[in-house]
Amino acid sequence: MxxxxxxxxxxxxxLVTGCAATAAETETASASATSSSKGSANPxxxxxxxxxxxxxxxxxxxxxxxxxxxxxxxxxxxxxxxKIVSVGGPETIIPTDSTIIDGTGxxxxxxxxxVHSHLGDYPTPSVAAHSDGNEATSPVTPEVWAEHxxxxxxxxxxxxxxxxxxxxLQILPGSANLFGGRAVTLKNVPARTVxxxxxPGAPYGMKMACGENPKRxxxxxxxxxxxxxxxxxxxxxxxxxxQDYQKKQKGAKPPKRDLAMETLVGVLEGDxxxxxxxxxxxxxxxxxxxSKEFGYKVTAFHHAVESYKIADILAKxxxxxxxxxxxxxxxxxxxxxIPENAALLQQAGACVIIHxxxxxxxxxxNQEASKALADGRAMGIEISDAQAIQWITxxxxxxxxxxxxxxxxxxxxxxDVVLWNDNPLxxxxxxxxxxxxxxxxxxxxxPSRRPVSDFELGQPGEGDVK
Amino acid sequence: MKRFVALLVSSFAxxxxxxxxxxxxxxxxxxxxxxxxxxxxxxxxxxxxxxxxAAGTDVAIPxxxxxxxxxxxxxxxxxxAGFSRIGLIEVNAVTATNxxxxxxxxxxAALDVQYAVNPFAAPVAVNRAAGVTxxxxxxxxxxxxxxxxxxxxxxxxxxxxxxxxRAFQFVELGETGHRRAGGSRAASHILFRAMLEEARxxxxxxxxxxxxxxxxxxxxxxxxxxxxxxxxxxxxxxANDILKVLDLSKDFPSLxxxxxxxxxxxxxxxxxxxxxxxxxxxxxxDLPYSFEDLAATQSNIGRMKRAGVEVAIGMINxxxxxxxxxxxxxxxxxxxxxxxxxxxxxxxxxxFAAISSxxxxxxxxxxxxxxxxxxxxxxxxxxxxxxxxxxxxxESVFIDGVEQSLSNRQERLRERYRNPAPGALPKAxxx
Numbered sequence: 001m002x003x004x005x006x007x008x009x010x011x012x013x014x015l016v017t018g019c020a021a022t023a024a025e026t027e028t029a030s031a032s033a034t035s036s037s038k039g040s041a042n043p044x045x046x047x048x049x050x051x052x053x054x055x056x057x058x059x060x061x062x063x064x065x066x067x068x069x070x071x072x073x074x075x076x077x078x079x080x081x082x083k084i085v086s087v088g089g090p091e092t093i094i095p096t097d098s099t100i101i102d103g104t105g106x107x108x109x110x111x112x113x114x115v116h117s118h119l120g121d122y123p124t125p126s127v128a129a130h131s132d133g134n135e136a137t138s139p140v141t142p143e144v145w146a147e148h149x150x151x152x153x154x155x156x157x158x159x160x161x162x163x164x165x166x167x168x169l170q171i172l173p174g175s176a177n178l179f180g181g182r183a184v185t186l187k188n189v190p191a192r193t194v195x196x197x198x199x200p201g202a203p204y205g206m207k208m209a210c211g212e213n214p215k216r217x218x219x220x221x222x223x224x225x226x227x228x229x230x231x232x233x234x235x236x237x238x239x240x241x242x243q244d245y246q247k248k249q250k251g252a253k254p255p256k257r258d259l260a261m262e263t264l265v266g267v268l269e270g271d272x273x274x275x276x277x278x279x280x281x282x283x284x285x286x287x288x289x290x291s292k293e294f295g296y297k298v299t300a301f302h303h304a305v306e307s308y309k310i311a312d313i314l315a316k317x318x319x320x321x322x323x324x325x326x327x328x329x330x331x332x333x334x335x336x337x338i339p340e341n342a343a344l345l346q347q348a349g350a351c352v353i354i355h356x357x358x359x360x361x362x363x364x365x366n367q368e369a370s371k372a373l374a375d376g377r378a379m380g381i382e383i384s385d386a387q388a389i390q391w392i393t394x395x396x397x398x399x400x401x402x403x404x405x406x407x408x409x410x411x412x413x414x415x416d417v418v419l420w421n422d423n424p425l426x427x428x429x430x431x432x433x434x435x436x437x438x439x440x441x442x443x444x445x446x447p448s449r450r451p452v453s454d455f456e457l458g459q460p461g462e463g464d465v466k
Numbered sequence: 467m468k469r470f471v472a473l474l475v476s477s478f479a480x481x482x483x484x485x486x487x488x489x490x491x492x493x494x495x496x497x498x499x500x501x502x503x504x505x506x507x508x509x510x511x512x513x514x515x516x517x518x519x520a521a522g523t524d525v526a527i528p529x530x531x532x533x534x535x536x537x538x539x540x541x542x543x544x545x546x547a548g549f550s551r552i553g554l555i556e557v558n559a560v561t562a563t564n565x566x567x568x569x570x571x572x573x574x575a576a577l578d579v580q581y582a583v584n585p586f587a588a589p590v591a592v593n594r595a596a597g598v599t600x601x602x603x604x605x606x607x608x609x610x611x612x613x614x615x616x617x618x619x620x621x622x623x624x625x626x627x628x629x630x631x632r633a634f635q636f637v638e639l640g641e642t643g644h645r646r647a648g649g650s651r652a653a654s655h656i657l658f659r660a661m662l663e664e665a666r667x668x669x670x671x672x673x674x675x676x677x678x679x680x681x682x683x684x685x686x687x688x689x690x691x692x693x694x695x696x697x698x699x700x701x702x703x704x705a706n707d708i709l710k711v712l713d714l715s716k717d718f719p720s721l722x723x724x725x726x727x728x729x730x731x732x733x734x735x736x737x738x739x740x741x742x743x744x745x746x747x748x749x750x751x752d753l754p755y756s757f758e759d760l761a762a763t764q765s766n767i768g769r770m771k772r773a774g775v776e777v778a779i780g781m782i783n784x785x786x787x788x789x790x791x792x793x794x795x796x797x798x799x800x801x802x803x804x805x806x807x808x809x810x811x812x813x814x815x816x817x818f819a820a821i822s823s824x825x826x827x828x829x830x831x832x833x834x835x836x837x838x839x840x841x842x843x844x845x846x847x848x849x850x851x852x853x854x855x856x857x858x859x860x861e862s863v864f865i866d867g868v869e870q871s872l873s874n875r876q877e878r879l880r881e882r883y884r885n886p887a888p889g890a891l892p893k894a895x896x897x
Contacts, residue, residue: 124753159752163764212559309893311886328876329589329788331559338876344883359753367795370856378859379880421805427798427856430806445807456754460705460733461761465809466752 045147047198049187054438056080058094059419062103067110067393067408071386077108079415082438087409101433107423109389110409111167111188111416111436114362115275115322115396116302116355119157120150120171120186120194124359125455134174135181139218139225140238142206143259144181146171150194156359158451159466161188162442163363165418165431168199168407170400172207172302175277176217178225178235180207182263183275185400189436190451203401205299206267208235209277210287211333232286239294242268273299273401275322279333281309288317300353300399305337311348320351320399324361325368326375342369342391343376346383353399354391365392370425385425414438487516487867491527492848495536500543500822500837502815511541513844516867521838536848539861542818544599544845545853546836547790548746548825549699549726549780552601553583553590553619553627555787563587566787569608575635575661575691576683577614579605585619585627589788591874594621596791597853597860599845600629600835602746602780602825604636604699604726610680611638611646611654612661615687616699618829620845622865633829634697634724635687640707641758655710661685662692662718694720697830699746701726701782704758705733712741724828727782728770729755729762735773744828745770746780749796767800767820768810778824793821798854817854843867 057079064075066087076092078085086092094100121133132149135141150171160166166188173180183205186197210231219226225234242264248255249265266272274291278284278301291298300320301307305328307314307321314321321341328337342352354369356362366389373388397407406414415438422429434442443449452463490513497509499521510527512519519528521541527533556563565582583603584590600620605613613636618629638646639654647654661679668675668685675682690696698721700711708731715721725731725745731738738745747770751762770777779796781789797820803811812820826836835843844867851858863870882896889896 125756125759127756156753163752308880308883309886311883326789326791327785328592329555329557330785332557335557336879338880340880344880344886348886360750363750363752364799367799367856371795374857374859377857379884422802425856427795427854428802428805430802447808456760459754459760460730461763464761464763465765465803465806466763 045145045195045198047200048193048195049189049191049198049200051082051437052189052439052441054079054082054415054435054440056095056098057101057435057438058098059101059103059108060094061090062106062108062419063423064108064409065386065389065424066410067390068410069384069387069390071384075108077409077417079417079435079438082415084409084411084413084415084417086411101419103419106432107420107429108409109165109418109420109424110393110407111418111434112165112365112392113396113400113407114160114166114169114356114365115300115353115399116357117160117169117171117362118174118357119160119169119359119362120152120154121146121173123151123154124156134176136174136176136217139178139214139223139234140260141177141181142179142238142263144173145184146173146181146207147184147194147198149173150184150186152191152194152197153453153455155453155456156362157188157190158453159359160362161434162431162444162450162466164365165420165424165434166362166365167416167418167434167436168397168400168402169362170205170275172205172275175207175209175213178209178214178231179238179260179264180209182272183207185402187436189441190453199402201405204263204266204272205275205400206263206272207275207277210283211277211279212331213277228283232290236290236293238264239290243294267296268294270297273399275300275302275399277302279303279305281306284310285313288313288319300351302355303357305334305341307350308338308341308344309336311345311350314345315348315350318351320353320395321345322353322355322396322399324357325354325372339372339375340379340381342372343379343381343383346376346387347381351395351398352391353395355396366424366429367427370427373425385423388425487513487844488869489514489528489531490534490864490867490869491531492534492536492541492846493527495539495541495848497521497838498540498542498818498853499839500819501839502819502823504815505540509541511838511846513846513864513867516844518838518840518842518844518846520840534848534862540849540851540853540858542847542849542853543822543836543838543842544847544863544865545597545790545793545821546825547598547601547781547793548778548821548828549782549786550601550603550790551606551787552593552603552621552790553585553587554579554603554605555589556584556587558787567606567608567613571608573614573681574608574610574684575612575614575687576681577605578632579603579615580617580628580631583617583619583627585622585625588875590621590627591623592788592876593790594623594863594865594870595860595872595874595877597847597849597863598790598793599847599863599865600826601790602633602829604634607636607638607642607646609646611643611657612684612688613637618831618835620865622868623871629835630831632690632696634699635691636699636701638701639711640702640704640727641756642701651707651710658714659717662688665689665692692718692720694722697722697724699724699726703727703729705730705761707758708734709737712737712743715741726780729759729766731775732763732766732769733761735770735775738770739774744776745778746782746825746828747777748782748784749779750799764799764803765810768803768812771812771816772810776824776828777820778828779820780825794854795856797821798856801854814854
């Protein structure tokens with residue numbers, strides 16, 4: 001496959017393969033467990049994920065970033081039965097029957113969450129046989145589901161865990177299509193089947209795309225859309241069809257099941273969250289107006305490199321921007337990207353998510369957040385370390401509709417926790433231990449607690465530190 | 467070059483940096499010489515006539531020097547990007563601005579990036595502002611395994627970016643070479659040998675040269691590769707491909723090889739070290755991107771270093787036209803590995819050398835570039851703190867002793883949208 005050549009055109013390679021999604025979620029959809037479970041009401045392909053065995057774990061003396069913007073010095077966290085039981089200062093009561101880990105000089109965060117990944121649907125090795133992220137045979141494919149492309153043996157999952165502390169992630173279809181299909185949220189726990197990785201109760205996402213990619217892919221075949229106006233017309237017509245289907249569903253004679261329409265109606269009814277790949281400020285605004293025309297909500301704009309130009313509008317509309325810290329220049333619509341995008345959004349009160357769309361940077365989302373933080377501070381915007389951690393924990397959880405279950409260190413939530421050997425906003429920091437639902441699935445000190453995918457078994461470098 | 471800068475200064479007040487090399491004394495900073503030695507607290511760096519005069523604690527400050535107080539700051543040589551495409555691309559997907567390869571050209575080895583490097587490309591200014599002052603600029607390949615001549619460049623704001631033209635030839639001998647040569651490594655290796663043999667034929671009687679493999683210009687371009695007067699940068703990743711490249715020296719003993727990429731280098735590190743072939747390695751590759759990268763690990767550079775390989779950080783095919791500013795982050799990550807059990811990283815001093823003196827030395831320019839030793843070009847950066855740390859910002863950049871503007875269009879956009887709502891006039895009037 002020409003991937004290495006595409007990499008010379010680097011980010012373009014990234015766009016051809018992966019590319020952006022957007023999550024739009026309503027406050028209600030993200031806030032209540034009922035609405036988030038509604039999204040998975042469809043009984044097909046149910047999650048079979050089960051937490052692995054866990055101990056009672058207490059970490060003492062660590063600096064804790066709770067994921068919701070708070071920092072606790074000399075903090076204590078207690079996990080039991082796969083849940084967070086208590087988080088607090090040194091006065092926190094420590095149960096006697098627990099394994100106590102001295103976190104002095106170390107840091108604790110919630111498990112890191114990537115709202116935009118193609119692990120599994122564009123896995124490594126990136127050979128043509130593995131190119132499963134874009135059903136680029138039609139610009140409108142809401143009927144496809146990313147989970148049906150995900151290869152659980154992608155070695156990238158293990159790197160994201162060990163180097164990045166990633167505990168949950170959303171796998172999206174690519175951005176060749178206006179409607180790319182359903183996204184799936186996974187726990188980053190190795191499994192034989194995708195179903196055994198599916199985050200229980202997580203709502204579905206739907207990937208949409210605007211801008212250069214769809215018009216390039218289909219315009220080059222002399223098909224619609226060849227222009228941005230072609231894209232908008234086709235997208236709007238599709239919503240009109242979905243509204244029609246929705247109306248018929250409620251009528252006396254429901255129509256024949258239609259996978260595409262089921263997904264679209266799921267969006268219109270607020271059960272499926274829209275993750276919209278879109279770069280330019282003017283186009284973000286077009287999409288917002290389209291969503292209002294049809295009465296759905298965009299949860300997040302993905303790759304929104306120009307969000308900073310309309311930060312006030314995005315704050316008012318309560319739409320998250322899922323962005324890179326500093327990618328730019330790989331295509332025309334990425335030309336005006338600036339490293340202060342995240343900070344300017346934060347300053348305006350808009351929701352910021354740092355995402356990867358990349359099998360390498362998913363291993364360093366903490367560092368990407370740190371760079372975005374530093375660039376904001378350099379221009380005089382005051383943002384705390386703890387707020388920057390929220391960009392890669394609570395905020396993506398919220399956009400994925402799982403913030404009631406994970407994304408911050410609150411009692412009762414899943415014990416998805418990372419112990420870092422230094423401040424995760426420092427380049428010198430790495431995960432030391434990672435727990436998912438209380439089960440320790442990575443320990444840098446124990447080679448047996450490092451997952452090795454089937455693909456890497458018996459290969460050079462099997463089980464290496466990577 | 468000075469002429470153009472004067473023009474810029476007259477038209478853009480924000481570029482009001484001095485246009486000539488001053489005598490400058492940077493005092494009180496934590497000075498990193500860049501040669502792998504430890505930082506020196508409270509040291510002075512003097513630059514004059516575009517060159518480093520001295521760096522250390524016992525340095526006389528010339529009477530006419532402009533003094534810059536760098537107390538609490540770090541002072542280092544400028545970052546030297548060991549492998550890049552800087553200046554060859556403005557926007558990757560806009561082909562008219564992308565000069566990395568010439569897939570439709572009849573030429574191969576004769577192609578020369580010195581005519582394509584654009585010092586006014588936006589990525590040059592963006593990376594200059596981040597502290598990157600020099601770079602290896604390589605073509606990629608089009609139809610042939612050979613990409614052509616690469617150059618050493620500076621990222622200065624003047625109109626002459628070329629430090630050394632025709633600094634090396636670039637060739638693909640891994641999976642990309644397999645593809646370029648027609649679909650097999652058997653083909654890429656026979657093509658490589660055949661082209662070098664035909665270049666020898668050319669040198670015996672240029673006027674009679676007639677080859678199905680290449681033009682006379684390409685043959686001529688390969689002669690300095692064969693006789694070792696020009697380095698040959700070879701992109702390979704897998705252990706086996708590396709060994710096969712090292713074997714080329716048996717048939718072409720004068721080749722001055724430099725390996726690029728080298729994700730599996732650690733597996734054959736002893737052989738690389740024994741062959742005394744230096745490496746411009748990707749720092750953080752750790753996935754089997756393809757079957758040539760199966761054993762990729764972030765410990766690769768550290769393990770090669772421990773085996774005695776001369777190694778620096780390069781960024782082949784890794785956002786190498788826009789994000790040379792990742793160099794410091796990459797080096798910092800290699801330091802971080804020291805705290806990961808069973809991983810092998812670099813010491814801080816080694817890591818900084820891997821993005822300053824080491825690439826310069828590997829490209830044969832260690833006496834001119836890459837450190838703050840006396841006589842090196844005056845490429846100096848003042849940082850707010852540890853240059854490898856993510857929170858650190860650049861305060862000043864000198865290239866060839868000239869203080870550089872740090873302005874660029876990202877900074878201009880940032881300032882325009884500091885407050886996104888339009889004021890009394892549309893945003894287009896905010897400048």
